[in-house]
Amino acid sequence: MNGDTVTIPLGSGAEFDRVRAIAEALGEAAGPLGDDTAPVPTGEGMLVVSTDVSVENVHFKRAWIRPVEIGWRATSAALSDLAAAGALPAGVTIALTVPHDVSHDDVIALMAGAGQAALAAGTKIIGGDLSSGPVWSVAVTVLGHAVRPMSRRGASVGDGVWVTGWVGGARAAIRDWESGKEPEPTIREFFVNPLPRLATARWLAEQGATAMIDVSDGIAGDALHLAAASAVRIEIDIARIPLCPAVPLVAIRHGDDPAVMGARGGEDYEILCTLPASFDGAEACMTDTGVPVARIGTVVSGSGAIMLRDGVGVDIHGFRHEV
Amino acid sequence: MNGDTVTIPLGSGAEFDRVRAIAEALGEAAGPLGDDTAPVPTGEGMLVVSTDVSVENVHFKRAWIRPVEIGWRATSAALSDLAAAGALPAGVTIALTVPHDVSHDDVIALMAGAGQAALAAGTKIIGGDLSSGPVWSVAVTVLGHAVRPMSRRGASVGDGVWVTGWVGGARAAIRDWESGKEPEPTIREFFVNPLPRLATARWLAEQGATAMIDVSDGIAGDALHLAAASAVRIEIDIARIPLCPAVPLVAIRHGDDPAVMGARGGEDYEILCTLPASFDGAEACMTDTGVPVARIGTVVSGSGAIMLRDGVGVDIHGFRHEV
Known part of the structure; x- marks a missing residue:
């Protein structure tokens, strides 16, 4: 799909009615949908x-x-x-696959969530594709x-290692769900509504970040x-890893170590970066971008990454989806 | 995934070993894989x-x-x-989902097929993502x-309607498969190895095509x-619709009308376009681009599209994948 919200250039048919309904639900988040390709807005x-x-x-x-959250989360993660x-975002395309028996409203809600995430980032949904399939799948470009x-690339020996915001929230929510418990709203929010750190990351790049x-x-x-x-x-x-509020409580309730949950927790969509040792802009980052940044480590010579507690290495396994 | 084929900037782990193996299989079809984002080559x-x-x-x-054909076909369709x-293509990204029990070789073969299709079109695979899922799914951007x-948009009353190449082959192959018969190699080829008409379409655009x-x-x-x-x-x-060789035979064998199979058959990835009535470049198209183009109709005032045989309307249902 790629026409404008008023006249989508498609013939009749259920699939094309759906594209039209999606364009309507997207509202100002819709680019010129309905053609074979969409123009990508120019920029500097x-x-x-x-x-x-996802x-x-x-x-x-x-x-x-919920569907609206699936759309927000998949788009924000991308x-x-x-x-x-x-x-600076210039456009988003979505290839959405849903089972045959999914309601029209759920499809529209998912796309509306994707559109909200795009708008929040100052961009639009400029193209995509719809298909049926056995499970929900959202490929976001x-x-x-x-x-x-x-x-x-670019981290140098002596640089500080910094992270924006707070981590561990998404993992804490998954830990709750997997043990059959609905996470409390604040923890759930970290999983379903992550906020990509676009402005903060650009600010850190301007401050001389060496790698991100x-x-x-x-x-x-x-x-x-x-x-x-x-x-x-x-x-x-x-x-030193800044934890989402309530992560320590959730960790302890599950018999986990809060700091380990923070180091292992994935899908928080914060920014890990390296900055010259002279960087002292933590307060300015908060003032200028509304998001804190915390120093959690140091770049040294050698290879690999080590997690330390009181100077002693701790074994942590990363959280990832392997094929 | 987005590093170069020599040093992919990823830590250790099975998923990242797979990205490295894919980059190796892609060879010169690999862009700088392994970073969060990839640069898009500039162009005019x-x-x-x-x-x-798909x-x-x-x-x-x-x-x-076969997996290598899935990769070729999905990439060529996009x-x-x-x-x-x-x-003119500038880059391809692939979000690939495969079941857990799929062999490493099948994943590599699929990506190699995608890389071959990209190279054949003069471009590269510049990014992507890998995930597990219940079925094979390939989202290509x-x-x-x-x-x-x-x-x-842009077709004017009086323009001629033209189509490149030959159609109906992909549908004929599906008809055979669905009736339990392996299609003969020439027909099968139209389904598994479609050739996007990039050069011919650019040539037609230069000749003043009004819509495509x-x-x-x-x-x-x-x-x-x-x-x-x-x-x-x-x-x-x-x-007047040009049919792939053997389509008439397959159609008749299945009790179908060959011309209707041609009009209905989807996924041939030929180009349907409108050109001013004065266009007489069919021979030049063949000479310059190696692909024929045939006039099959006319743009008139009104709305909709009608398929005619001896001047009488024929009811044809399009072939599509509805959600």
């Missing part, structure tokens, strides 16, 4: 792209999360990759412009990627 | 994007088609949307540059979209 700097897929029973369960590049594209990655595999896992890409070693003090 | 004109998803048991069955925009982007669409829903269905977008009526003489 280099264009970057990323694709992310699959039912792998990345979420229908019992956990936009988080743009944040890690220090990019995001496009953005970056004047100085950030990557996982978004926290999708967990700080322990993503620190490994950043260390591998930059050919350095990363040491993180897990006691 | 406007950047356009399209997303297409789902097992909806768009193909594993019994019909590239066909770029052809319909008259665009294509990016391209178009100096004068073509769309479904790729034949994914079948000529009857896609003519409706083109007519709706352009606010015209399209009349097609089904006896």
